[in-house]
Amino acid sequence: KAPEGRSSGVLERLNAGEVVIGDGGFVFALEKRGYVKAGPWTPEVTVTHPEAVRQLHREFLRAGANVMQAYTFYASDDKLENRSQTLKITVTQINEAACDLAKQVAGEGDALAAAGVCQTPSYLSCKSETDVKAVFKRQLDVFVKKNVDFLIAEYFEHVEEAVWAVEVLKTSGKPVAASMCIGPEGDLHGVPAGECAVRLVKAGAQIVGVNCHFDPMTCVKAVKLMKEGVEKSGLKAHYMVQPLAYHVPDSTYLGYTELPEFPFALEPRIVTRWDVHKYTREAYKAGIRFIGGCCGFEPYHIRAVAEELAAERGIMPAGSEKHGMWGAGLEMHTKPWVRARCRREYWENLLPASGRPKCASLSTPESWGVTKGHADLLQHKEATTTQEMKHALEMQKKHL
Amino acid sequence: KAPEGRSSGVLERLNAGEVVIGDGGFVFALEKRGYVKAGPWTPEVTVTHPEAVRQLHREFLRAGANVMQAYTFYASDDKLENRSQTLKITVTQINEAACDLAKQVAGEGDALAAAGVCQTPSYLSCKSETDVKAVFKRQLDVFVKKNVDFLIAEYFEHVEEAVWAVEVLKTSGKPVAASMCIGPEGDLHGVPAGECAVRLVKAGAQIVGVNCHFDPMTCVKAVKLMKEGVEKSGLKAHYMVQPLAYHVPDSTYLGYTELPEFPFALEPRIVTRWDVHKYTREAYKAGIRFIGGCCGFEPYHIRAVAEELAAERGIMPAGSEKHGMWGAGLEMHTKPWVRARCRREYWENLLPASGRPKCASLSTPESWGVTKGHADLLQHKEATTTQEMKHALEMQKKHL
């Protein structure tokens, strides 16, 4: 039992064989709620509207999440200035506010506060290891000062950069989880998923896995490969998975960002709570014990993770007070044909229609075939130039 | 200009030719956030977690909504007790809290507080006009006490009951809007949409229209028929539309409740913000000036209503500070192919894929063909009996 009524840490839980339920995606959820701008995606909302962030944390907590991940920002103040234009808020202010909010809500329930770093524009622009590590260090300083419970290096397309991040985070002495945004094909330099995991574990990550970019079942497949790699190397680790809440069978190695629907027309791909049940079971059977979600995961998706594992964990989330398992609440519906849907078999076997007879099932991803180092990916603090935009529009035309 | 710095009332606005933007759907949004139970659907959250309701109001306000509709409950305390089981909260407590929350947030911006009644189990169970009107009166008493700005009689399947509701609400002297959950086929007794509207206007409703049950374009079509009916009768009215945020081309006269996916697998049918742009334009062109949403409408959908009419209204919602029109914010995205999507033509013409190759486009609705008066629809305070459930399951088997 943890001191002062707090639960034990993430590693104690995982070592004890417990499941740790992650939270869902803040960026997409808060974009839909009106607080984050798609494109720059910066999280100044932690300062400007803390109540909106706190509310979302609370919903995930209520849904059963054991991790409140601080909604922090990764980059330098000059980038932030450019991205958010008229803003007078510093990166430090954003990240401190984010940690405070995560810790506050974590303290309201059985949850841990985590904070994280992710891939940097510096790396994509071929800056040196020293430069990239300095970016991570600046962020880490805030997390250490705010004393979050553990650290996550997530959303890395290249294992090289992810290793650098782990190496920096390890200096804090806190537990480190490392999660890449790759699928079963491996990282963007062609390093197989299993090998990525081995390198991360060797760098000191105690938990490894994937997040974002691919749909739930694909992410589980990728983590399975990671686990095989780690075990074959005689190493030990815990495993995590935090996928998209979108069906993206047509995405290729760059994931959902390549789909024509990204980011404003992904609605038909949103997974149902029943899809989440299947994903959770699959992840659990694969031996993954840190199970959450990324972009698109709303509180009710996380609740489905907790409900699927209610028997194994012996607890139900607070939010299930407002949710009958497998639709049981429908027994009280006014329409008798809806009442008849109050059972597991009904929802488990239903294949939902799209309601969109003029839309296809799959899209053709845009495969520009560019990765780290390519001129098209050079990041700069300034807004996109007219020249760059012209080039992008030409490339788009070519791929449509 | 309204007294005390408040905006003018709903009728003043509509009479002046202004657009009044409604809010979105509380029931479905709060179910996903973990505060409302699908099945009973009761809104005790206004008392137990007011911060969650307030936050959703604020998001709709930020998105541009001019109406904060109190999240009230329609029925008697005994029903509430049964539906929410262990609850010790009264209907009056719920409704008072709901009005307070709506008024508070309305006061934070350019919005009006409304409160509403909707169709009653009493009517479906063939109670008398006196009995049904008494149900409405009990609710009205709270709305009058809390002094909301105007009243809405909404979600009626039978115009007869809607007229009774309008007659009760009119006694308050406040403006009354009347909205039915019907499609172009008319009400469940076969009264054509145009005739429904005429009866409601004659009963005293100053605003008439439809909400819920059908998708945006279908609802606009129904309101057009209402407008034709009213104008042909030489009457005058304002028009409102608050549709589902789901594509349900396969629903029949009972709307989305008949679809096999209702209510837990509607995800692939969720409309995009671009669908909302089209709907808004269509509604505006049809002369409808009270434009909002019902189940499924999230804040970003309401923001799309406000953005589509930004030129006509001369204002942008606060939330657009975090949303470039037609994807303009993507100009700042890190991936160049996503930057190329920062333009209207791209999103306007995109047909989004479902990502679900094993799911069809349309479902077969369950058409039990029952309506008011049918034994299967008798409502009672007790939970569904075993006998009723057995019957429902048999009927379901027959229709699948």
Add this chain to the structure above:
Amino acid sequence: KAPEGRSSGVLERLNAGEVVIGDGGFVFALEKRGYVKAGPWTPEVTVTHPEAVRQLHREFLRAGANVMQAYTFYASDDKLENRSQTLKITVTQINEAACDLAKQVAGEGDALAAAGVCQTPSYLSCKSETDVKAVFKRQLDVFVKKNVDFLIAEYFEHVEEAVWAVEVLKTSGKPVAASMCIGPEGDLHGVPAGECAVRLVKAGAQIVGVNCHFDPMTCVKAVKLMKEGVEKSGLKAHYMVQPLAYHVPDSTYLGYTELPEFPFALEPRIVTRWDVHKYTREAYKAGIRFIGGCCGFEPYHIRAVAEELAAERGIMPAGSEKHGMWGAGLEMHTKPWVRARCRREYWENLLPASGRPKCASLSTPESWGVTKGHADLLQHKEATTTQEMKHALEMQKKHL
């Protein structure tokens, strides 16, 4: 029993309550076999490759068809010359050969030879009743000379022209069937389906119905309306239906010609034999007794008509010797999982996948909104002019 070993005539059969099974579509089948050119669609194959036409007749006979419809041509020699360019064959030669082939194969089994006229370019170009009737008369002269068993006026979009055709055909004293290519919406001048049927019966048609343009279920619906109209008028008639073998739920009043896929990409819409079983049952239940097919109907589709009605008719077609009812022949398949499909329930409930995840379910029909008299529809003997083609391409661009 008919004299000389021949069966009795079409009216004797229908009056006796028998089902008369029509044949399928020659134009599309022979286009796929390489003998008819899509675009001009002229049937000179009756002269150039009679064995190909004879073979197709025989396949339909074998499949159970009781009607061998002569594969005749409707227009003048100058039109034929233009359409078939270098051809030295006259309309009379084509039509005589067509009648000979139909009669020959009809004589090989339990079938009648029919010949028909259909809508004329003259009518679309607003020629006079006298002119249009003269076109029909020239064709009739051949049919009378060749002494076919009965006559069909088919594929009319306007009932006015269909009545003229019936009036001409009636002068022969032979039984006359009249079939329009309309759906439940009625003819292109807005005459309701029921009224169309009344006019045709009054003009002397003993059998009325629809063919082509719409899918099987839609055509049955149109004939039902015809039957209702005729019965309400106190008249009497027999009913026929010969639909497309394509699913075209998205076609509007001009039928499948408006679909973007017409005529070279209709494959995914082809009905299965099981679809034909359902259609046949529906037509039979509606009291329709002349049941066949039009474009897309291949011999196996007609065999399905005959098999569905095997019990009612007491006979199986010769072709069923090579077809187990409801897949019974699969009992001999080498793969055990295919053997398990040898039963009605399996095929009746199967919803076949399209195998096309990048294609939608429905198309957007091109609705140019032009009909008889519109300049775009003026027909002339010459090839399309450059000016006309330019106009057509511009219109297409506008509709895509």
Add this chain to the structure above:
Amino acid sequence: KAPEGRSSGVLERLNAGEVVIGDGGFVFALEKRGYVKAGPWTPEVTVTHPEAVRQLHREFLRAGANVMQAYTFYASDDKLENRSQTLKITVTQINEAACDLAKQVAGEGDALAAAGVCQTPSYLSCKSETDVKAVFKRQLDVFVKKNVDFLIAEYFEHVEEAVWAVEVLKTSGKPVAASMCIGPEGDLHGVPAGECAVRLVKAGAQIVGVNCHFDPMTCVKAVKLMKEGVEKSGLKAHYMVQPLAYHVPDSTYLGYTELPEFPFALEPRIVTRWDVHKYTREAYKAGIRFIGGCCGFEPYHIRAVAEELAAERGIMPAGSEKHGMWGAGLEMHTKPWVRARCRREYWENLLPASGRPKCASLSTPESWGVTKGHADLLQHKEATTTQEMKHALEMQKKHL
């Protein structure tokens, strides 16, 4: 130039760099025309209705096919007796008639007559090499007697058996083509496609490739792997491809027989002529020079092969006299919007709709996971027993 006015042989053509166009699928085409029974699939029609077989040969010849493949039967008389029940026709009669028909029509144009053997029930039932080779030898004797131009060992799931077939056919001294019904995954024993090809070439096949089971693009992919394997081994060969005319992206290693739609509901998967253009180009670019089709390929599909390669080959098929390239014939259509479709760009970019909004894009294949040697695949001369059928139905239930 070949002696006696005949064209040169298949190897002379391929060695000269010419394209040899294969024919389409007889089994499926003749099933639809009413002459072959799905399940037993036996070709006694060559004796009972030779005119039907001759007509189909002629249609393929007209479409541009350079190979008339005799429609022969593979098995023993006792099997034939069981499968065709009351039949008094011997295998020898069927195969002699088949060779005569192929030779006759080949002589009418620029085509060669081929005859073939395919995988045997004996092999699936684990008979010895000697036994299996004896089956091939009995068939070869007829082909040699009838002096066809070359031989094809086709539709083999296991390369071991295919090699045995090639070894037998080689004894005739005639050119031998070897074609397996495998996809890019290799044969059912797990031998990679490239290795299969190497073994076949070493056994003496001058032409290697694949046919049936998979869709056109998948088959091309498999042949590419074969070519790579052969070239890597320093061997030489010509390559052939004769795929299904169905889109089967969801089939797994046993191909379309595993799809729930096989064989009676494959319609929505039928490829268009434009799909065939793309396939032909892809095959040609891959260096494949014997290009034809298998099940589902109708004459118009083969015509599309010939038309796509018209420029390279300098000739158009006879059937193109009735087909404008890329829809050019539509310039003569009566409807102006159809005239506007007379161009390559239109058809090349069209994604055809399925017209089936209640059907999905993909199916779930039945993967029983059985192959050669498994009890479920034991073949016997008798009809399926009740016990076997019961087992099959149980397995089906388990997989649905």
